[in-house]
Amino acid sequence: MPDSARAATQADVLSALHVLEYPYKRSVGPVIGRFLTGLMEGRIEGIKSASGKVMVPPAEYDPATGAPLSEFVEVADAGVVTTWAWVAEPREHNPVQEPFAWALIRLDGADTALLHAVRAPGGGMRTGMRVKARWRPERTGLITDIECFEPEDA
Amino acid sequence: MSVEPVEVIQTPIRLEYDYTPGGARSRFLRGLEQGKILGERCPNCHKVYVGGGSGACARCGVPCTDVVPLPNTGTVTTFCIVNLPFAGATIEIPYTSASILIDGADIPLMALIQECPADEVRMGMRVEAVWVDEAERAPTMDTIRYFRPTGEPDAPIDDVLKKMRADA
Numbered sequence: 001m002p003d004s005a006r007a008a009t010q011a012d013v014l015s016a017l018h019v020l021e022y023p024y025k026r027s028v029g030p031v032i033g034r035f036l037t038g039l040m041e042g043r044i045e046g047i048k049s050a051s052g053k054v055m056v057p058p059a060e061y062d063p064a065t066g067a068p069l070s071e072f073v074e075v076a077d078a079g080v081v082t083t084w085a086w087v088a089e090p091r092e093h094n095p096v097q098e099p100f101a102w103a104l105i106r107l108d109g110a111d112t113a114l115l116h117a118v119r120a121p122g123g124g125m126r127t128g129m130r131v132k133a134r135w136r137p138e139r140t141g142l143i144t145d146i147e148c149f150e151p152e153d154a
Numbered sequence: 155m156s157v158e159p160v161e162v163i164q165t166p167i168r169l170e171y172d173y174t175p176g177g178a179r180s181r182f183l184r185g186l187e188q189g190k191i192l193g194e195r196c197p198n199c200h201k202v203y204v205g206g207g208s209g210a211c212a213r214c215g216v217p218c219t220d221v222v223p224l225p226n227t228g229t230v231t232t233f234c235i236v237n238l239p240f241a242g243a244t245i246e247i248p249y250t251s252a253s254i255l256i257d258g259a260d261i262p263l264m265a266l267i268q269e270c271p272a273d274e275v276r277m278g279m280r281v282e283a284v285w286v287d288e289a290e291r292a293p294t295m296d297t298i299r300y301f302r303p304t305g306e307p308d309a310p311i312d313d314v315l316k317k318m319r320a321d322a
Contacts, residue, residue, distance in 0.1 A: 012177065012180055013180045014174065014175055014179075014180040014183055014184075015174040016172075016173050017172065018171040018172075019169070021167070023164070023166050025165070026165055033160050037158075141157070142163060
């Protein structure tokens with residue numbers, strides 16, 4: 001084999017950072033729009049299904065019948081962890097920059113659970129624990145207006 | 155307190171990759187850094203690949219063992235005129251992106267055509283590479299700024315296309 005075509009060694013092989021970035025914008029519709037507007041005002045709103053269950057975050061259509069929903073219900077900003085996954089090494093885009101949990105949280109007054117981050121110092125996460133929202137002082141109408149949830153008894 | 159209802163949100167997506175082009179494409183890119191267009195020849199069917207694919211012949215499945223220096227010139231085999239602006243675009247529209255069969259190669263490269271109105275670009279047009287200044291050369295495709303017409307008579311396009319066929 002000619003020298004010029006010898007298989008490339010590790011040092012010969014190039015490597016570069018390649019960034020893909022899409023500046024998506026999306027319209028949120030009347031239901032999610034109202035939910036996000038509520039967050040900006042420090043309020044969490046769910047929606048009542050035909051069977052009387054309160055869903056948080058609100059669904060646009062009834063999960064059983066498919067009928068459009070419109071009866072909004074305000075719920076508490078505190079509730080119970082129903083399940084969770086521990087993130088020992090947060091990544092740059094994660095909302096909490098220390099070990100934290102992604103958790104499903106059933107807020108008081110709701111029948112379904114909301115996905116959010118829980119900061120639990122010392123790793124004291126458990127299913128059934130009570131948590132409360134930590135709101136950002138400056139809010140823009142995104143789910144990140146809630147910085148994270150924290151143990152209620154902390 | 156009353157606020158404006160939320161109707162539209164921004165949800166940017168960002169993905170960061172460590173891209174490695176592999177051995178064959180690294181050789182090609184390092185060639186550009188030296189101001190050379192390098193091809194690689196299949197020892198079995200003698201087809202010359204350029205642009206650095208896998209480093210193996212797609213038809214014979216064997217490593218391409220010979221590095222072949224190629225000239226600066228080639229023939230437009232097909233092209234596309236871009237008339238729509240898009241986010242991140244750096245060139246004024248309309249512009250032309252073309253497949254160019256470098257002389258001595260059997261597979262075309264994709265590159266920009268400039269110094270020529272978009273509606274004058276045609277299959278068979280003879281073009282040459284325009285490089286960045288020597289000091290700015292780097293192992294990237296941007297080292298060839300674009301191709302421009304040489305002014306030579308067009309190449310007979312049917313012969314050019316036939317040469318690219320897998321069974322040629």
